[in-house]
Amino acid sequence: MNAPNTSNSSPPRIAVLAILLAVLFFVAGGNSSAPPKMTTEASKPINTADSVTPAPIDQDAQFRTLAVGTWQDEYKGKRTMHLLADGTGTMIVELSGLTAKLFASRLEFDMVWSIENGRMKKQTLGGRPEGKVKAILTMMGDRVDEPILELSDERLLLLDADGKTKYDWQRVIGE
Secondary structure, eight states: OOOOOOSOSSOOHHHHHHHHHHHHHHHTTOOTTSOOOOOSGGGSOOOHHHHHSOOOOOHHHHHHHHHOEEEEEESSSEEEEEEOTTSEEEEEEEOOHHHHHHTOSEEEEEEEEEEETTEEEEEEEEEESHHHHHHHHHHHOSEEEEEEEEEOSSEEEEEOTTSSOEEEEEEOTTO
């Protein structure tokens, strides 16, 4: 019977495992003299510059504040838009000539409005004279969504969905 060969030419299992662990440790970026690295959010350094910088100002909130008030423009007649802080409003359109004969010399539209992502959104809910307003809303639709090109204390400049027509509203002082 032959005795087991203890002078095996292959290294013992423990040595192979030790080498594999050392390679893994090296590949993982280990440093035997440094404490283990923590990767939790709490261990990340705090950037003090970020902690004292105020949060960016919400432009839509600024626009909503600036938009409240009375505005006028001259687009196919004199238009006066009253925007209230609660998101409601009215638009009065004073027509002349043929359009006044077809519809009315004065139309009043009740609406809701909002500003989202730099766009003014308006929805007409009804108005007076009721039959004429309904006819216009059937032809033109009851909603608009217009990019705000400029909004200041004096001016509200909106771009129509056609991408060309601009509505240049001027603030009415004293109303």
